[in-house]
Amino acid sequence: MAVQPAPHPAVNYSTRVDEISPRARTLNGVRAVIVLLIALVMLIPVAWMTLTAFKSRPDAVAVPPKVLFEPTLEGFVSLLTSRRQLTTQQIEEYSQRTDLNWADLIALSRGQAITGPSNYPQRLANSLIIAGVSTIFSVALGLLSAYSFSRFNIPGAGDLLFFILSTRMLPPVVVTIPVFLMYRAIGIYDTHLGMIILYTVFNLSFSVWLLKGFLDEIPREYEEAAMVDGYTRLQAFVKIVLPQSLTGIAATTVFCLIFAWNEYAFALMLTADRARTAPPSIPSVLGTGGIEWAAIAAGSLGFLIPVVIVTFALRKYLLRGVTFGAIRQ
Amino acid sequence: MATIQLQQVEKKFGDVYAVQPMDLTIQDGEFVVLLGPSGCGKTTTLRMISGLEAVSSGQILLNGRDVTWAHPSDRDIAFVFQFFALYPHLSVWQNIAFPLQAQGESGADVEKRVAEVAALLRIEHLLRLRPGALSGGDQQRIALARALVRRPAAFLMDEPLGALDAELRETMRAEIKRLHIDQHATTVYVTHDQIEAMAMGDRIVVMSNAVVQQVGTPADVYHRPHNLFVARFIGSPGMNLLSGDYADGIIALPGGNRYPVPEAWDRALRARLGQAGRVIVGFRPEAARIGGGGTLTATVYAADMHGGYTMLHLSLDGEDGEMVHARASRQEHFKIGEVVRFDLHPDMVRFFDAQTEVALEEVR
Numbered sequence: 182m183a184v185q186p187a188p189h190p191a192v193n194y195s196t197r198v199d200e201i202s203p204r205a206r207t208l209n210g211v212r213a214v215i216v217l218l219i220a221l222v223m224l225i226p227v228a229w230m231t232l233t234a235f236k237s238r239p240d241a242v243a244v245p246p247k248v249l250f251e252p253t254l255e256g257f258v259s260l261l262t263s264r265r266q267l268t269t270q271q272i273e274e275y276s277q278r279t280d281l282n283w284a285d286l287i288a289l290s291r292g293q294a295i296t297g298p299s300n301y302p303q304r305l306a307n308s309l310i311i312a313g314v315s316t317i318f319s320v321a322l323g324l325l326s327a328y329s330f331s332r333f334n335i336p337g338a339g340d341l342l343f344f345i346l347s348t349r350m351l352p353p354v355v356v357t358i359p360v361f362l363m364y365r366a367i368g369i370y371d372t373h374l375g376m377i378i379l380y381t382v383f384n385l386s387f388s389v390w391l392l393k394g395f396l397d398e399i400p401r402e403y404e405e406a407a408m409v410d411g412y413t414r415l416q417a418f419v420k421i422v423l424p425q426s427l428t429g430i431a432a433t434t435v436f437c438l439i440f441a442w443n444e445y446a447f448a449l450m451l452t453a454d455r456a457r458t459a460p461p462s463i464p465s466v467l468g469t470g471g472i473e474w475a476a477i478a479a480g481s482l483g484f485l486i487p488v489v490i491v492t493f494a495l496r497k498y499l500l501r502g503v504t505f506g507a508i509r510q
Numbered sequence: 511m512a513t514i515q516l517q518q519v520e521k522k523f524g525d526v527y528a529v530q531p532m533d534l535t536i537q538d539g540e541f542v543v544l545l546g547p548s549g550c551g552k553t554t555t556l557r558m559i560s561g562l563e564a565v566s567s568g569q570i571l572l573n574g575r576d577v578t579w580a581h582p583s584d585r586d587i588a589f590v591f592q593f594f595a596l597y598p599h600l601s602v603w604q605n606i607a608f609p610l611q612a613q614g615e616s617g618a619d620v621e622k623r624v625a626e627v628a629a630l631l632r633i634e635h636l637l638r639l640r641p642g643a644l645s646g647g648d649q650q651r652i653a654l655a656r657a658l659v660r661r662p663a664a665f666l667m668d669e670p671l672g673a674l675d676a677e678l679r680e681t682m683r684a685e686i687k688r689l690h691i692d693q694h695a696t697t698v699y700v701t702h703d704q705i706e707a708m709a710m711g712d713r714i715v716v717m718s719n720a721v722v723q724q725v726g727t728p729a730d731v732y733h734r735p736h737n738l739f740v741a742r743f744i745g746s747p748g749m750n751l752l753s754g755d756y757a758d759g760i761i762a763l764p765g766g767n768r769y770p771v772p773e774a775w776d777r778a779l780r781a782r783l784g785q786a787g788r789v790i791v792g793f794r795p796e797a798a799r800i801g802g803g804g805t806l807t808a809t810v811y812a813a814d815m816h817g818g819y820t821m822l823h824l825s826l827d828g829e830d831g832e833m834v835h836a837r838a839s840r841q842e843h844f845k846i847g848e849v850v851r852f853d854l855h856p857d858m859v860r861f862f863d864a865q866t867e868v869a870l871e872e873v874r
Contacts, residue, residue, distance in 0.1 A: 402595035405562050408582040409589040410656070411612030424599045 227485070233478035238291075241474040255291070256475025258284050260301055260483075264293040300454075301462065301480060308458040309487060310373055312441035315380035319437050320430060322381070323388025328418065330389070331396040332404075342393075345386045353383065357450040364451055371453045379451070380441040387440075388433050395429025396422070431498030435491065442488055459484050512573045512586075512663035512696050513538050514559060519568035521554050527720040528554045531568060534715060534725065536664075539694045541687075543711035545701060547743070551720040552700045553668055559698060560589050560666050572663060583612070588657035592669040594649045596641035602652050603637040609660045627659045630689075647678045654689070664696040671706065683709060704744050708732065716740050733794075735860065738867040741792050749792045750834040752826070753864060757786040765827035767806045772856040777873040779861060789870075790862040795821065797858035798836035804853030808834065810844045824850065 201209070233241055235252040262284065267275065275281070275289055288295050330338055360379065361370070369375035399422060407417035423430075449461040463480040492499070514536040521529040529551040536542050544552035557563035559570060561582035570578045577585050588609075596605050603624060610620045628634045631651045641649055650670060657665055670686070671679045687710050690697055701707055707714050708728040716723040716731055716739075724736035735741035741749035754761040754769065759776050761769045769791065771779060779789060800822070808824035811833065820838045825831045836852060844850065861870045 400593070400595070402591045402593060403597060405582070406589065406591060406595040406597075406656075407608070408562070409560055409585075409587065410609035410660070411583040413581070413583060416612075421597055 230478045230481055233474055234482050236475050236478075238471075238473070238475065241478075253287070253475075254284075255287055256473070256479040258287045258295075259473050259476040260479045261299050262288070262295045263297050263299050264288050264295050267292050267294050300457075301459075301483075304457050304459045304462045305483060307373065307452075307456055308442060308460070308484070311376045311380065311456070311458055312438055314373075315377045315384065315441045316434055316438045318377065318381040319384035319388045320392075320434050323385055323392050323433065324426075324430065326385075326389045327392035327396050328422065330393050332401060342390070345389055348383070348386050353444075354446045357446055360447070361450050370451060371456050373456050375451060376448070376456055376458070379447055380444065384437040384440055388437055391433045391436070392426070392429050395426050395432075399425050428498045431495040435495055435499060438491055439488060513571075514664060514696060514698065515569075515571040515574075516555075516559070517569040517571070519555070519558060519570060520566050521551070521558060521563065522566040527551075529558070530720045530722075532722045534722070536696060536698060539696055541690050541697045541699065541710060541712045543699045543701060543707040543714045544717060545704060545707040545711075545714050545743075546717035546723075548702055550717040552702075552715075552717050555717070556666050556668055556698060556700050559664075560587055561585050562589070586660075586663040588660060588662040588665050590653050590657050590665065590667040590670045592672045594641070594653040594673070596649055596652055596656075598640065598642050600640075601637070602633070602639055602641060602644075605641060605652060606637075606655045606659050609656060613660070623659055624655075627655045630658070631655050631685075646674045647682060650674060650682055651685075654686070658689070658693070662695075664698065667697065667699045669701055670699075671703075672701070679706075686710065704746070708744070716743065718743070733858070734869065735792070736869055738790065738792075738862055741860070741862070741869075745794060747795065747821075747835045749794055749860070750798075750836075751862070752791045752832065752834065754789060754791055755786065756783055756789045761789060761791060763791065763806070763826065764832045765808065765825075767808075767826060769854070770805060771861075772859065774856075774872050775859065775861055775870075778870045781873060782863065782870055788864040790864050790867075792860040792862060792869075793854050793858060795835040795837040797855045798824075798834070798852045799855060800836055800838050800850055800852040801842060802853065804851045806853065807849055807851050810846055810848045810850060812846065813838075813844050815840070820844070822850075824852075 232248070232250075234256050235254070236247070236250055237253045237255050240247050240250040241256075267289075271294070272289065272292055275285075275294060281289065285295055329335065330342060335341065364370040364375050369378070403421045403425070404414070404417040407421045408414060412420065443460060444458075445460045448458045452458065452461070459480070463477060463484065514534075516532055516534040518531045518533060519529065520527065520531040532555070534542075544555055546552045554563055558565050561577070561580060561584075565578060568578070569576060572585060572587070582589075596602075597608065600608065606624045606627065607620050610623060615623070624637070625634075628637060631654060633648065633651050633655060636644060636648055636652070641652060644652070650673075653670070667686075671682050674682060683706060690710075699707075699710060711728055713725060713727055714731050715725050718739050724731055724740045726734070726736075731740055731744050735744060735749065738751060741751060752763050754763040756771070756779055759771050761771060763769055783789065806826075808826050809828065809831075810822060811825045811830075812823040814821040814823070817840070819840050820842070822836045822838050822844060824834050824836055826834060838844065862868065863870060
């Protein structure tokens with residue numbers, strides 16, 4: 182039997198990538214720890230807010246701040262109800278009653294009686310309607326407009342795009358007074374319609390620019406192929422362009438939603454009650470005797486949840502979307 | 511199946527012609543290749559036929575029906591794109607079925623026809639995959655399947671092999687040609703590769719600078735180029751073109767060479783130039799007959815072994831004079847610097863007007 186020659190030395194240098202050197206493994210570990218620490222630091226405000234929402238009034242303002250405390254729903258009760266202060270005699274009376282539920286008892290422990298629901302749920306609903314509808318409009322209109330800019334030969338397209346962007350070149354607060362006067366004159370002050378129009382217009386410039394970037398990345402051959410294959414341009418748009426621009430649509434949706442959801446200055450000036458959104462109402466839950474920190478924290482917590490849900494639902498597209506269409510599958 | 515007629519079709523972008531007014535009639539079942547360097551207007555012409563590009567003026571007739579302003583979807587033609595344009599979010603099966611669904615075919619019919627065309631192109635095993643996962647050749651087969659499945663009146667193909675590697679290109683070339691023979695479908699094919707054009711076309715339309723230079727069979731454009739552009743562009747290397755002074759049946763070429771003009775051409779030259787004048791002599795490398803003596807002399811500058819033959823680079827005037835290419839048998843060996851004598855095959859010589867660069871016609 183012939184002797185097998187020894188393998189050539191050069192062959193011994195493995196190029197396999199499934200074996201990680203110990204050094205690289207340590208580095209990966211270090212990286213993971215750093216990322217974890219940064220994430221924790223980022224989460225502190227949210228975590229603190231969540232804790233505060235469950236604190237009693239003395240705990241919320243305790244110095245030094247309390248990390249361990251007895252959780253209570255006091256904050257939520259004062260957020261969601263309107264109450265009146267009871268006299269000592271009335272407190273006695275109330276304590277005898279047996280028809281009180283847990284919320285009444287919490288209020289009673291602070292010497293208050295619940296008189297009805299607060300307007301917080303109503304305002305959260307206003308926020309949902311106004312932010313939701315305006316986001317749908319700004320993304321839908323932005324998509325059509327961006328598609329036209331991307332595909333058709335529009336005379337003066339560059340100037341038009343600049344003009345669209347220029348609506349973002351001044352701080353929004355600057356125009357609140359004129360908008361307020363106009364809205365009052367045409368009777369859409371403090372209406373959902375007025376706020377939806379305002380947020381749609383304000384988000385539109387952003388949505389057109391962002392979506393145009395995404396649509397430019399989709400080769401027009403796809404639509405051309407569909408058109409030659411017997412579809413109209415609109416059908417080609419719906420069947421071919423739309424599914425491929427989901428990433429961009431998701432990213433734009435989240436950005437528009439967050440803006441409309443968080444907007445404060447316009448909402449404060451242009452709404453009073455009927456259409457008042459959550460951002461200007463949360464700080465107004467100040468309470469009668471001192472600041473109700475727990476209620477404010479609870480209100481902010483409830484305010485976070487819708488955006489978190491939407492962002493999580495769209496996160497699959499977002500991860501690719503925040504690279505602004507730089508990476509295509 | 512269909513005939514396609516272009517009547518004075520032109521395309522302008524601003525003041526610039528992308529396609530100068532052109533006339534072209536493509537017969538039923540014909541395979542016509544639009545050939546030219548990039549930017550010559552061949553793709554624009556194809557896109558005008560498909561309706562993806564609007565004509566600036568002129569008319570396009572499909573089977574005698576004026577479709578100049580018809581929407582692409584109303585023309586009953588299929589378009590194969592260079593980069594395939596397979597819809598990435600649909601499976602292969604959905605891609606192929608897509609045009610049938612536009613026509614509102616029933617589900618059973620769609621199933622049947624997709625299966626048929628998948629069998630024809632041997633892609634049955636790919637139907638459940640997404641196009642992104644496939645090789646270039648398979649993607650091209652799917653693009654062809656999507657075009658074939660509709661049984662359109664005509665196929666338009668825009669450099670369908672341009673994105674493939676050389677070996678695959680050869681295979682796919684044969685497949686497309688075979689498909690054309692089987693289906694006998696009117697096809698317009700755009701390419702910048704003259705070998706592809708020669709191999710596939712029933713007729714070739716040579717274009718350059720937005721102008722049609724010549725329309726003819728592959729043999730025509732190769733042997734009887736209409737002008738200097740076609741002579742240079744077709745063939746690799748292109749036709750040898752030598753400028754010389756004609757006088758009394760003799761053309762004085764570089765290096766003191768004197769070429770006696772064949773009789774049939776002498777009459778043509780005399781009719782055009784009178785007694786004397788400047789003319790361009792053109793001949794293909796294989797028209798030079800080396801080794802049997804001859805009236806022309808040249809020095810071997812380089813010899814490229816091509817396997818089946820040897821391509822000689824000959825300098826007409828000493829070591830660094832004007833170059834011509836000549837094809838020699840592979841058995842013969844030539845030393846660099848060697849002086850060779852050669853002759854031109856009288857049936858394979860062409861003459862061009864030095865001013866207009868247009869080929870002269872033989873006078874028999």
